[in-house]
Amino acid sequence: MKHVAYSLLALTISFCSIACESTFEPIDESKGYNFSMYGTLNVEADTQWVRVMPVGETLIPSDSSSNGTVVTITRVSTGDTTVMNDSLFVFRYGQALAWNYWTTEKIYPNEVYRIDARNPEGKTSFAIVETPSQLEHPLVQYSGPDARGIAKGSYSKVFVEVSVKYIVEFPLTVTTEKVKFSLLNNVEYSNEGNYSVSIPNGIIGISSVFKIPESRFRIVGSELIIASGGKDWPDLSNLSEEEIFLPESVKNVENGVGLVAGVALLRMPLKSCYNDEGVHIPCEPLN
CATH class of the missing domain: 2.60.40.380 (Purple acid phosphatase-like, N-terminal)
Known part of the structure; x- marks a missing residue:
């Protein structure tokens, strides 16, 4: 599709x-x-x-x-x-x-x-x-060091946007940039009304966009964006x-x-969240 x-x-x-x-x-x-x-x-x-x-x-x-x-x-x-x-x-x-x-x-x-x-x-x-x-808050599993993960949830309509946005810091120039990658093609829908979306290695993507090695930047912020339309x-x-x-x-x-x-x-924080009992739960949105 x-x-x-x-x-x-x-x-x-x-x-x-x-x-x-x-x-x-x-x-x-x-x-x-x-x-x-x-x-x-x-x-x-x-x-x-x-x-x-x-x-x-x-x-x-x-x-x-x-x-x-x-x-x-x-x-x-x-x-x-x-x-x-x-x-x-x-x-x-x-x-x-x-x-x-x-x-x-x-x-x-x-x-x-x-x-x-x-x-x-x-x-x-x-x-x-x-x-x-309204959207169900997705369950996000995310590994910060290599900037990859997966998000899962249920849906009633096909999404019109799924993307991840990073805030990237460049220590040599003391500057920051925002970069966004579409994940629409990474979404898999099930017949039971569930979906999953894989979040690829952001460091590799950022390095490719700015054409510099990963040693010259660091990710200081990130978020997952999911949207369905009327x-x-x-x-x-x-x-x-x-x-x-x-x-x-x-x-x-x-x-x-x-x-x-x-x-x-x-707009969801790109991280894994847990309750006081250590159970993996959806994070609170940033909206």
């Missing part, structure tokens, strides 16, 4: 990078597009973030004044609506700005949410998001890389462009 998953953050960054090219044409407003919206609703997180930007003549705005956009999130089953807080993010030494909207409102699993954006003139865009079930998680398996990054190829935003998807994403 082929599994293809792209980070929504990566999609957003790549889309913004394309927009900086002089040959890129802005989104056609005549199609009725009012806002671009990118983000996830993570049932495992305590804070949700969605980037909402008005569609205009430029995709990299530099005006830091408020555009008056109001973004709300509604739990459809109850009708409860929350106004999301706005935060201005500055990139490229002040040359590019983006509005991110956030809330600490609890996001429930197996629910439908609606995210609405409205400007002072009454123009709107919205996205309907379905959240997946029904709106995009199937990108039949799209080329060029098609994936076109604004209209992957979207669930009405009267706009972009994608807001439901996800259950866990």
Whole structure:
């Protein structure tokens, strides 16, 4: 089985990078597009973030004044609506700005949410998001010295991301770097609803990425990332890389462009955990 998953953050960054090219044409407003919206609703997180930007003549705005956009999130089953807080993010030494909207409102699993954006003139865009079930915390067995291990658990849906992230320190230059390896192809699913994922030797992988011997670096932090997606998680398996990054190829935003998807994403410490009786147990997540 082929599994293809792209980070929504990566999609957003790549889309913004394309927009900086002089040959890129802005989104056609005549199609009725009012806002671009990118983000996830993570049932495992305590804070949700969605980037909402008005569609205009430029995709990299530099005006830091408020555009008056109001973004709300509604739990459809109850009708409860929350106004999301706005935060201005500055990139490229002040040359590019983006509005991110956030809330600490609890996001429930197996629910439908609606995210609405409205400007002072009454123009709107919205996205309907379905959240997946929460994930069972995996049982991790990990050997630190040679940076390898295995994680096991049960699943209700095939994962959209399984990866391991390391924080690497380089003593000679007194610097640190983060490096991430996808483990999606290492996941084995059973007919009984269980899975296991092997975690290969991270030292060998890091040495290959930075092209230096293992004596010149050390791992100072690590985590396992596991995520399953809701029904709106995009199937990108039949799209080329060029098609994936076109604004209209992957979207669930009405009267706009972009994608807001439901996800259950866990960040687990990459270590073996035991209770007071010495029994091997799942670790507490880092979320």
